[in-house]
Amino acid sequence: MSLNSPRLYLASQSPRRAELLAQIGVDFERLSVDTDETVLAGEAPETYVQRVANTKAQAGLALVQQQGLNPLPVLGADTAVIIAGQIMGKPRDRDHALDMLRQLSGKTHQVISAICLCGQQYQHVALNITEVSFREIAAAELEQYWHSGEPLGKAGAYAIQGLGAVFVEKIYGSYSAVVGLPLLETQQLLQKIEQMASNE
Template sequence: MAIVLASSSPRRQQLLELIGLDFDIIVSDVEEDNTKDMPPHELAVAHARDKAFAIAKCANHNDVIIGADTIVVLDGHVFGKPADYADAIRMLTALAGREHIVISGVAVVKGEQVFTGFCATTVRIRPLSPRQIERYVSSGEPLDKAGAYAIQGRGTLLVESINGCYNNVVGLPLVTLTELLRQAGVELL
């Protein structure tokens, strides 16, 4: 049995290494569609499930595949990764001085079985000037992050407060993942 992460995210890889998990990486080519008409937590779970199933088709029956997706939700609007520099500025301008929800959907697939869950964390971004937003976006850091910021990087300077799971905001809620892996027969503790 192999454990496979269906993600190219270095942050997710680092979190799995942090807990000592032995895993392989096979990147899913599933495109995230944040325009689907469903509640945000269901959207994140659907993306995670699609990513895991895409890899499971090529895997051995006993392999355990982990899929994940993280989105940011503000006033019911879903923010995924920014399309470009201007989109990152738009997102951060909207988030500045406000609370939003970070939702990560997680799916674990083993054979025909799928175990899913999600985690939601409330984050408040401090008030930011247009110049501060432009300087942060110019660093390049936010261009591949949901909501256009990285709490584990320079983006931590933007975050005023967090209520919930920090690892969820990074991109992989480890407690949620641990429970889903347990359901699939993989004990981490």
């Protein structure tokens, strides 16, 4: 963590998102928020990730107000893996994880990431859609990957920044978005609110 004053609050306990923010030199403090990430009936993937990112940011903003914290912007983010139009969540168990990975094997899927940066007087949302192509994955590799422990807690049952990288044949879009935070869009929103502040 930088000794500089934080520029924002990150409404996430994800170590990956924290690492990505630090990578681009953003000073931040983390907020622990608890939000319902259940997909609503008939909800489109893009709508879902934007709604969840917004819910996290708004929960963080409410926490800032309740605790009387310094009124900085709050960043919420959500990432979902999509195959054939269906949202893949986090695996419940071994069988669920292996089923997800079999569906991804040899195919191209989408990773949709949304961010929401909000304050008392504004709310800005950005969306990133990245395509990821997997090579064919052998059954023995799937078992080995499961036993590594990495699929647990990961959308789509894989981590591109970890062992799951060996399954990736091609990526078209943003690597950081697949990890969990689209850095280009994050920087653009930060610049937007800083410009708004300078114009006031």
